[in-house]
Amino acid sequence: MDLTSAAFCIISLLFAVPARVDKPLPRRIPAIVPGIVLTALHDANAASDSRRFDGALAVAKFVVEVMPLGPQRNEFRRCILIYQDIGAVLSYAMRERSGAYFNDDSLPGMHDRLNADYPGYDDYIAEFRVADAKGTVLYPTAETRKFLEDLIRR
Amino acid sequence: MKKLAVAIALMLSAIVANAADRATTPEITPPANGEEFLRLSSTEKLFWSIGYSQGYLDALNKIDVAAGANSACASLAARTERQSSTAGKMSGFELVSGLEKFYADPANTLIPVGSAIRIYMLQAAGKDQTTIQELIETARALGAESSHRPLASK
Numbered sequence: 001m002d003l004t005s006a007a008f009c010i011i012s013l014l015f016a017v018p019a020r021v022d023k024p025l026p027r028r029i030p031a032i033v034p035g036i037v038l039t040a041l042h043d044a045n046a047a048s049d050s051r052r053f054d055g056a057l058a059v060a061k062f063v064v065e066v067m068p069l070g071p072q073r074n075e076f077r078r079c080i081l082i083y084q085d086i087g088a089v090l091s092y093a094m095r096e097r098s099g100a101y102f103n104d105d106s107l108p109g110m111h112d113r114l115n116a117d118y119p120g121y122d123d124y125i126a127e128f129r130v131a132d133a134k135g136t137v138l139y140p141t142a143e144t145r146k147f148l149e150d151l152i153r154r
Numbered sequence: 155m156k157k158l159a160v161a162i163a164l165m166l167s168a169i170v171a172n173a174a175d176r177a178t179t180p181e182i183t184p185p186a187n188g189e190e191f192l193r194l195s196s197t198e199k200l201f202w203s204i205g206y207s208q209g210y211l212d213a214l215n216k217i218d219v220a221a222g223a224n225s226a227c228a229s230l231a232a233r234t235e236r237q238s239s240t241a242g243k244m245s246g247f248e249l250v251s252g253l254e255k256f257y258a259d260p261a262n263t264l265i266p267v268g269s270a271i272r273i274y275m276l277q278a279a280g281k282d283q284t285t286i287q288e289l290i291e292t293a294r295a296l297g298a299e300s301s302h303r304p305l306a307s308k
Contacts, residue, residue, distance in 0.1 A: 048258035093254070100196060100251040128196055138247065140196030142254070 029066055034076045037063055041083050045145060050094045057087055079152050086148045093141040101138035111139055121147060187264050187297055188257035204246040206271060264297030
């Protein structure tokens, strides 16, 4: 059983509570669940599998809602926010004919937002940007995803 | 004695010059299959894709010189090869994107880059799915054979 399947099994178990309980969600989820979900997101991104990635991201958003307040939840939420950006880039990369590169026309506002939200992104991506025959600057989606993924591991 | 010293000095300087020359010469190794292609940076992928397309087009344009203007080889090139070449049909950005999507399927990683480009071109041109699948299966078998690995089951 792979990690994604394991994560989905655990999520379904969360609903398996007696019907007479007022709050259907447990107050605590097993500590291992966020780790499993993050691994599923990491693996789906590494395999460029946007469908599996979207599924894992939906599970992650659900899990963070049932986590108790605290540093672990904050850290998990931070990872989800970064994975949301990875998801937007991954989905574009797999959907579009020229998905290996993006600019402001193809992914409006994405480069500026990444610049504003993640210090160091501009310097990092400068090495990999290219210009087409018309002089339009394009940024690679693969390196953008790698930069964001590295932020999560820090 | 003097002559021997001069000879030794000359030999040493030749060795040093040779070593320095080797250090400054970049190693140019084309990616053989998807595994190697996906390890490249986006810029390298772009350069190899453009180089492949340009080289293929040059070869097609010179086929009449190499094989004779009215030879079977030249007519085959005009009839079949041009259809599956990237010449004028696809930009380097689109080719990189297409190859990234093609190699996102783990079963395709051993397929040689040349075969992957041609399969992707046929796919993009709307060739029927049965033919495409046959080509993919054949390319997978050839790729596995050339890398001496058992064929990965999907």
